[in-house]
Amino acid sequence: MTAVAGVAMANEPISPIAPVKEINLAQVELGKKLYFDPRLSKSGFISCNSCHNLSMGGTDNLKTSIGHNWQQGPINAPTVLNSSMNLAQFWDGRAADLKEQAGGPIANPGEMASTHTLAIDVIKSIPQYVVEFKQVFGDSEINIDRVTEAIAEFEKTLITPNSRFDQWLLGDKDAITATELEGYQLFKTSGCVACHNGPAVGGSSFQKMGVVEPYKATSPAEGLAAVTGKDADRFMFKVPTLRNVEMTYPYFHDGEAETLTEAVDIMGRLQLGKKFTDEENAKIVAFLKTLTGDQPSFLMPILPPSTDSTPRPQPFD
Amino acid sequence: MTAVAGVAMANEPISPIAPVKEINLAQVELGKKLYFDPRLSKSGFISCNSCHNLSMGGTDNLKTSIGHNWQQGPINAPTVLNSSMNLAQFWDGRAADLKEQAGGPIANPGEMASTHTLAIDVIKSIPQYVVEFKQVFGDSEINIDRVTEAIAEFEKTLITPNSRFDQWLLGDKDAITATELEGYQLFKTSGCVACHNGPAVGGSSFQKMGVVEPYKATSPAEGLAAVTGKDADRFMFKVPTLRNVEMTYPYFHDGEAETLTEAVDIMGRLQLGKKFTDEENAKIVAFLKTLTGDQPSFLMPILPPSTDSTPRPQPFD
Structure with missing residues (x-):
């Protein structure tokens, strides 16, 4: 059977989804929290998962997305599932990879409407995040490069084999x-x-x-x-x-x-x-x-609470 | 030790959270999907979990919540965690129990902005929901009473023991x-x-x-x-x-x-x-x-997809 399968695959223009290899599991766990954390947005209401909802095929199932202050987005949110296989990210390919992509919506005034500086200030104010960044990256530096690296590492796990x-x-x-x-x-x-x-x-x-x-x-x-x-x-x-x-x-x-x-x-x-x-x-x-393949299966992440010094969300400013 | 603990508890005005008993697990699984399903809102963007986010203590951590079309809500979203223990629901107690509460936000024009009729039409158009309602309730009837009953049953599991x-x-x-x-x-x-x-x-x-x-x-x-x-x-x-x-x-x-x-x-x-x-x-x-107790731990639910006949979300109407 293995030989038959090998032949069949070799002759077909579509190939099966391969298992994820060489993944940094600690980064995945951190990235999963960040992916679900609406505090990366100005409003405190919109997370990566809002428009790339992992309960719904990694999309929002809307014609175009809803951004900060209910702004109507200009384009349909592409699925995050299997997106690590894309030659580039966004419909127009303006980001080379998942890491570069992840920084975009955070600072886009029509999407999460925060800034990289504010997002990092929020994360730095939360002791449990500070500890986790140190565990994952080996030192206490927290910057947008590491945030997007962790989110991208989580996204690499979002493949759907076994269709x-x-x-x-x-x-x-x-x-x-x-x-x-x-x-x-x-x-x-x-x-x-x-x-x-x-x-x-x-x-x-x-x-x-x-x-x-x-x-x-x-x-x-x-x-x-x-x-x-x-x-x-x-x-x-x-x-x-x-x-x-x-x-x-x-x-x-x-x-x-x-x-x-x-x-x-x-x-x-x-x-x-x-x-x-x-x-x-x-x-x-x-x-x-x-x-339609096996959808990503994981425990809903629990986010570390803000502290008295965490910059507060500004949904209505 | 057991005797000592018994004595300590009897003398204290606060008692430990008791385990959940007599739960309908099939209803819980259905209710979990409905709790996370933004198609219960007019926009297709807001679910129960949007304002009672189980990654964030069962709240949105906002002063007052964000509703349909980014309307500013009149009140702080109370936590859904341990809410089965409340003598009534909402800050003003206007709902007697979780089941009665669950129907409110769906049809509130300032929150999810749908109607019970529309929400039921959406659910009825999705074959996987139809099958699951039949499995859970024994016949094919789908109505708001059953929807809110399932959501309430899921919410009863959202307790946080072991603080x-x-x-x-x-x-x-x-x-x-x-x-x-x-x-x-x-x-x-x-x-x-x-x-x-x-x-x-x-x-x-x-x-x-x-x-x-x-x-x-x-x-x-x-x-x-x-x-x-x-x-x-x-x-x-x-x-x-x-x-x-x-x-x-x-x-x-x-x-x-x-x-x-x-x-x-x-x-x-x-x-x-x-x-x-x-x-x-x-x-x-x-x-x-x-x-702070053990937060609810469960697999992120995967929602059954809409079909060609499912009423489409209307986020910008």
Whole structure:
């Protein structure tokens, strides 16, 4: 069976999610607390988990996110699940890796609306955090570099192995149904795998939204052009992972596609010049739902309390 | 030792937290999901856990809470921890029990801003919830009564036994320091225990805020008078539990006291006509910090995904 599985994997454009290796467990535990700590926001109300909710596929399941003072965000929150496999972070790839990404929302006035200085002041005022940073990093220095490093280390553990599709890739031919397998064949023969491939079924390239037909966007998001300044990069977005896509609705960078059916239809027409029949669409959707893996399982973290000297949240200023 | 502990407990106005008995575990698991599910709010962003955050002592640690559309709430969110021991729910006691309480915020336009009808429609559209309700309640009926019953059952598990003070009550005389014990003696001899007693160290009566000196409130909250309509009940609030009080800052129904030191000072002067010295205050605060118990420990729940027919959140309408 192992040999068969090996052959099957080698021939498929999608590969199973590999186990996490070389992880710093002490950093993971610290990073988990920080990920759930709303004191990293100005209001004391918004944490990383608010928009990348680990109960909900690592997203907020909103078209665009809610930020400080209920500001409407400009873009759909991408899932944090399996995000360590992305070639870059954010839809426009403006952060090279998870560590660089983690610093962004904390100081973004439209998201957590704090500053790195204030966030560090908060953490430094909490003795249990001070001790934990020393345990994890070996000395008492606390800075944004270490905060984001710990959060990123936690995020590296947020992978979702063991989906039915991965079981199939690994040799269990009964793990998916005949319809789901037909959906996968369509997914391959129609060209979806050209971009949605690898262990994350995406995340490995930037592609133009609207190749065959233009994408009629209401969102002002420009994609990679906002980073490079090149007009040619307009509407170039990071291809999202399709892992757990059943849970990460709504879809696209602007969240305009509410259902998988709608997303598959639009992708087929705009990217591939192909109008899927209802039956084909349903088969592809059935396949996509086999990509839901084991969700991260961990004890809800308990956060160390603030002290008399901790800067207070300012939700209404 | 058992005999000694028995004697000690019988003589003390505070009793240890007793284990939970007669709990419906299937309801607890369903209630846990509902407690964490922001789809019970209109925005899809606010869950029970948003303001009664189980990572943070069952509170939001804000002066007053943030509701739908970032509305500023009128009152400090009381902790959900050990709330099953309260004689009634809400600061003004307007709900008789946890089940009645749970329905309030869902439909409160300033909090979760949904309606019971909409919340039930959302749940009914999610097949995994439908199956779980049937498993738990024996038939396929889903209504607000069952939703709040399940949430309340989960909340009954949110007790915090094994605090150092409870260990002391149970006979371990080394569980608290000499200073903490002196603080407890002061807490008793000064009269604090008249209201803060029993297993929850509070929660068992309504008392007037400002007995000896009037409380100068900026908050419009009226307390029990808002429920009874009686002028005599103005500023009568439910005495809060002091369990985990180190974690449930800021203090009072209006959240105006930022630190325990400040809260102890104001309570002494206004309720007891007693100005504690700095040393006395510090001892009482030291005692209060021995009331932090084992926090609820459970796996972060994974929520069943919405379907194509699930009513979508409306955060910006």
